[in-house]
Amino acid sequence: MVLIILGVAALTVQGIQYSTKKESVAIDPVEATAKTTQYMPLPPIVGGLILAGGVVLVVAGSGRA
Numbered sequence: 642m643v644l645i646i647l648g649v650a651a652l653t654v655q656g657i658q659y660s661t662k663k664e665s666v667a668i669d670p671v672e673a674t675a676k677t678t679q680y681m682p683l684p685p686i687v688g689g690l691i692l693a694g695g696v697v698l699v700v701a702g703s704g705r706a
Contacts, residue, residue: 642699648692656682 658680666673 642695644691644695644698646695648688648690648695651683651688651691652685654683655685655688656680 658678660676660678662674662676664672665675
């Protein structure tokens with residue numbers, strides 16, 4: 642069930658946004674940092690594969706019962 646939820650989420654979001662901090666200037670009493678936001682696209686095929694894997698596992702698990 643978790644894989645199905647993750648697959649649907651991956652198909653709807655289609656990317657992950659994250660931010661990083663980088664020290665740009667460091668003079669003894671003063672430090673300056675820069676915060677950059679980056680976006681990592683998530684191909685729809687990845688979401689589809691996760692979703693399909695979840696469905697296969699649920700179907701295989703229900704066949705044993």
